[in-house]
Amino acid sequence: MEQATGIKHRITGLLESALAKKGTVLYVLQHYAGMYELRIHLPDARMENWQKVQRIKCKVNTGRYRDYTPAVWDETTRSCSLFIDTAHDGPGSQWAQSLQAGDPLVYIGIDSYGRAPVDAAEQVFLGDPSAIGHFFALMQLTNGLGKITGSIIVRNEMHREAFEASFPSLSISTAESIREIEHSPVLIHDHPERQFYLAGNSGMVHQLRKILKQQGVPAHKIHAQGFWK
Ligand SMILES: Cc1cc2nc3c(=O)[nH]c(=O)nc-3n(C[C@H](O)[C@H](O)[C@H](O)COP(=O)(O)OP(=O)(O)OC[C@H]3O[C@@H](n4cnc5c(N)ncnc54)[C@H](O)[C@@H]3O)c2cc1C
Structure with a gap:
């Protein structure tokens, strides 16, 4: 051994x-x-x-x-x-x-890694704190084109406040859980040009992708990256 x-x-x-x-x-x-x-x-x-x-x-x-x-x-x-x-x-x-x-x-x-980001009227970022670099990189690659919305799951309440104060330029909200995101307006698929970017914990990414598909978002509009198990 x-x-x-x-x-x-x-x-x-x-x-x-x-x-x-x-x-x-x-x-x-x-x-x-x-x-x-x-x-x-x-x-x-x-x-x-x-x-x-x-x-x-x-x-x-x-x-x-x-x-x-x-x-x-x-x-x-x-x-x-x-x-x-x-x-x-x-x-x-x-x-x-x-x-x-x-x-x-x-x-x-x-x-x-992953597909090149698509210039779109709206980019929706969903993930956990390990995905912040990924989302900043996407913002740089798309030159800030398109409105950015989304949510980062931060389970610790104090960290949620600190996160929003630390990264105002990311302009996305925080959520406590996938369930909270599932019931938030962020996931309503009402804009034909929306692109969804998911990153972070593999299980969370898998679940979010499933929810989006159930809501009728076509697969080619979902960019998913599992980072850790
Ligand atoms: C393409 C790619 C890009 C990545 N980019 C980033 C990045 O920019 N920033 C970043 O932080 N990570 C990123 N990761 C994840 C990173 O590579 C590591 O997997 C992660 O940091 C855990 O490594 P570790 O040695 O600290 O813990 P490990 O020894 O791998 O894991 C120890 C334990 O902690 C848990 N764990 C691991 N990560 C987290 C976490 N974030 N939150 C809560 N629990 C966790 C594991 O499930 C395990 O039980 C990326 C991964 C990939 C594949």
Whole structure:
């Protein structure tokens, strides 16, 4: 068993030395308990080519990697932000909470995921706090075109208030549960050009997609990304 773990670590180490790229943490902002923004400099990233939402695979511990969504990127300075929800215990949370300005960051690749966003009269964002970066990235890719509505499920009441105060530019509301969203006007499919973007916990995304389909939203108008189980 120990031998197998040792071999796994050696293979991971070899892969990492072949693929690893480096960045630097410029600053860390804690928006509210559990929500961290890492502003990072990535000298090798070709941000001018980002036409879809991207994922960056960060090394969070020895042999451990986690995907995060670069947002609010600036091609000129090659910097972007990662919005990391750390309101649970895991290697990714521990890593984000430990970082300080000036720390190095190791990653083994950046690539796109999901479909390119569609310019539409109205974009509806539904998710949990781990999806904030995803929604900021969609806003940047669509140049802020189209009205943005939606809701983020934040179970902790104090965090709900803090969330709305922290991200006024996202201009979407918070909800306590899927049930609350299900009965809110946000889901009423009354605009033919509405596009729905779902992201965050896989079970939540699955349920929201099911509710939308039951309400008659065609599949091609639902963009769903499960992030974690
Ligand atoms: C394409 C892609 C993009 C992603 N982008 C982001 C992003 O921008 N920001 C972000 O925060 N995450 C993002 N994630 C999720 C991220 O990769 C990790 O899965 C997540 O941060 C958990 O890692 P961890 O090591 O902290 O916890 P893990 O060790 O993976 O999980 C520990 C426990 O915590 C639970 N858990 C995991 N995440 C959460 C959460 N957010 N809230 C409550 N409980 C949780 C798990 O179910 C598990 O029980 C993305 C994932 C994918 C696939």
